[in-house]
Amino acid sequence: DxxxxxxxxxxxxxxxxxxxxxxxxxxxxxxxxxWYRQIHSQGxxxxxxxLKNNETNEMASLIITEDRKSSTLILPHATLRDTxxxxxxxxxxxxxxxKLTFGTGTQLKVEL
Amino acid sequence: DTAVSQTPKYLVTQMGNxxxxxxxxxxxxxTMYWYKQDSKKFLKIMFSYNNKELIINETVxxxxxxxxxxxxxxxxxxxxxxxxxSAVYFCASSQGLRNSPLHFGNGTRLTVT
Numbered sequence: 001d002x003x004x005x006x007x008x009x010x011x012x013x014x015x016x017x018x019x020x021x022x023x024x025x026x027x028x029x030x031x032x033x034x035w036y037r038q039i040h041s042q043g044x045x046x047x048x049x050x051l052k053n054n055e056t057n058e059m060a061s062l063i064i065t066e067d068r069k070s071s072t073l074i075l076p077h078a079t080l081r082d083t084x085x086x087x088x089x090x091x092x093x094x095x096x097x098x099k100l101t102f103g104t105g106t107q108l109k110v111e112l
Numbered sequence: 113d114t115a116v117s118q119t120p121k122y123l124v125t126q127m128g129n130x131x132x133x134x135x136x137x138x139x140x141x142x143t144m145y146w147y148k149q150d151s152k153k154f155l156k157i158m159f160s161y162n163n164k165e166l167i168i169n170e171t172v173x174x175x176x177x178x179x180x181x182x183x184x185x186x187x188x189x190x191x192x193x194x195x196x197x198s199a200v201y202f203c204a205s206s207q208g209l210r211n212s213p214l215h216f217g218n219g220t221r222l223t224v225t
Contacts (some may be wrong), residue, residue: 034213040220102154102156
């Protein structure tokens with residue numbers, strides 16, 4: 001699976017959009033981009049995933065660049081409860097089971 | 113109802129002991145996992161079972177033995193506990209082997225003294 005690079009930490013004001021970037025320059029054509037987050041003392045939580053089209057759900061939007069070498073997770077109106085570590089993961093849907101490889105992620109801190 | 117539940121939430125034990133962590137999911141999923149999060153917060157997969165069959169077995173000491181009595185349960189038994197086993201262990205489940213999202217439990221914090 002392709003390696004991802006994320007900033008170590010980011011701050012965001014409550015009510016503003018939080019834009020979390022992820023670089024995955026070695027991504028191959030059959031690899032999806034997944035985002036999970038981990039709120040302190042809880043298990044990771046799935047947010048969204050996509051292949052090449054932009055995706056939106058009730059939690060967030062995922063914008064993938066046309067060359068697919070980077071993506072941005074957007075939380076449109078961040079709240080204090082969105083403070084968490086956000087993981088960008090790239091994996092292919094090949095055999096070997098659903099094996100997610102977590103990196104170090106981005107610590108997002110939402111402040112008043 | 114909690115979708116993926118683990119017991120116990122905290123486990124403190126001495127070196128050399130044998131302990132088990134239990135996991136149950138009520139999502140009707142057919143695949144379950146154990147992940148380990150160490151003190152540096154790295155999350156690594158340990159095992160995965162699909163329909164009670166072991167499909168992923170990372171480089172984990174054989175002191176760790178997962179057991180899946182049915183699709184809704186995946187327990188982790190650890191023999192001869194060592195200091196380095198101290199970590200947070202997360203159970204997860206998903207439907208199928210491909211791109212379905214993983215649902216995680218809230219973890220079991222194991223402390224070996």
